[in-house]
Amino acid sequence: MEARDSRSKIRPLPIDDIDGDAPRERGTELPRRLLPLIGIVVGALAFGVIARGLGPTGSEVSSATTTTAVTLAAEPGPTTTTEPPPPPPDPLLRLFPPASDGLHLVTLSSTGALVGTWLPSDIAPDFNVSFTQAESADYNADGSLVAVTTRVRGGSMVIDAAEGGSPIYLQENIAGGLWHPTEPALFAWTVYGDDTEVTHLRMADVSALSGDSRDVLFETTLQGRQHHLLAWGDWGFVTLDSARPFGGLVTLFDADGLDPLQLDGVFLDATPDGTLLMARALVVEHTEDAWLIPYLIQPDRVETELIGLDIGAADFRITADGDWVIAVTQQADGHTSILARTVRSRSTRLTSVDEPARIVGLSPDDRYLILQESESSDLVFKDWNTGAEFHVPIAESRAVAAVRF
Numbered sequence: 195m196e197a198r199d200s201r202s203k204i205r206p207l208p209i210d211d212i213d214g215d216a217p218r219e220r221g222t223e224l225p226r227r228l229l230p231l232i233g234i235v236v237g238a239l240a241f242g243v244i245a246r247g248l249g250p251t252g253s254e255v256s257s258a259t260t261t262t263a264v265t266l267a268a269e270p271g272p273t274t275t276t277e278p279p280p281p282p283p284d285p286l287l288r289l290f291p292p293a294s295d296g297l298h299l300v301t302l303s304s305t306g307a308l309v310g311t312w313l314p315s316d317i318a319p320d321f322n323v324s325f326t327q328a329e330s331a332d333y334n335a336d337g338s339l340v341a342v343t344t345r346v347r348g349g350s351m352v353i354d355a356a357e358g359g360s361p362i363y364l365q366e367n368i369a370g371g372l373w374h375p376t377e378p379a380l381f382a383w384t385v386y387g388d389d390t391e392v393t394h395l396r397m398a399d400v401s402a403l404s405g406d407s408r409d410v411l412f413e414t415t416l417q418g419r420q421h422h423l424l425a426w427g428d429w430g431f432v433t434l435d436s437a438r439p440f441g442g443l444v445t446l447f448d449a450d451g452l453d454p455l456q457l458d459g460v461f462l463d464a465t466p467d468g469t470l471l472m473a474r475a476l477v478v479e480h481t482e483d484a485w486l487i488p489y490l491i492q493p494d495r496v497e498t499e500l501i502g503l504d505i506g507a508a509d510f511r512i513t514a515d516g517d518w519v520i521a522v523t524q525q526a527d528g529h530t531s532i533l534a535r536t537v538r539s540r541s542t543r544l545t546s547v548d549e550p551a552r553i554v555g556l557s558p559d560d561r562y563l564i565l566q567e568s569e570s571s572d573l574v575f576k577d578w579n580t581g582a583e584f585h586v587p588i589a590e591s592r593a594v595a596a597v598r599f
Contacts, residue, residue, distance in 0.1 A: 290575055295314070296312055297312040298356045300596045306326040309358075326346070327346055335374065351363075362406075365406060370383065375427050457470070485504060503535055509553050518560075520578060551567045571592070
């Protein structure tokens, strides 16, 4: 067979018209009519890619296009704190167990005196009697009667039962009165007038008195018209003639009102048997202060010096048996010191209370020194021998003039 010339067998294809499509090999080229559509699709894809690169990330798109409902917690309202109710006040017996029979007490204020009874189971006293223009008050030996000094009609005394009753009125320019230290029914008082230069001292059994009667058992006349009765008993009586200069003159009389003895200094206290607690004033060098230097006048009128009590104390008391003298001193830091010293030796007891306090008195058995604190107004029953103390609140900050239990 004769070999073929490949070049001579190639048949040239006709050239398309200028406006026609370029020749394509069948099956490998897309029709020209699809090119515009493809361009649009490619452009859109390209724009999308570019926009994706320039726009937010997927998470940003999600967060930007997703609406989330957020529930905010309500702000708390004002906090209300419920305090537990205060505990109920304690009854007297819990405050002061020795007062198993209750208290009798007299309080003073600018409006007058209130006389009341505080039962052991009660939380406050029951004041059932009142007096106007009252100045002082004291109970008798057994606490059954109370005497109140007033300014009514120039000076008077009202004697009343401790729990209320029919009062006895002594209205005759009375300078002051005192109970007998051991006999509950005996009462003595001094009377003076502007038109005379003497003072009348009278003593009566008040159980025989009623209304405004003056059935006296004893009467004597003292020279000087302003004698105030300071103490008395079977042994005699002590008066202060306040008309005398330099604080008045203290005089000791016997039981008949005779044999006067002028005493040096100021009167502080007395025992039932007639031992007198007196004091002289000692001026502290380079100051204007004066300290009281206590001493004793025995029933036989012999003077006895007291050692170790020149401590600047403001007030003193002597126990009923005459064995102990108690000195109360206000300290600079606010507390009150209490020093008790025996009369016959140098044995001492030292205790204190936290606030400034004044002496109201001693309990009948001398066990408790009764004070009233100036800031809290509490009555403080202080066992001066052991240091134990009991506080009894006094309402309205009233000053306590007298207490018995």
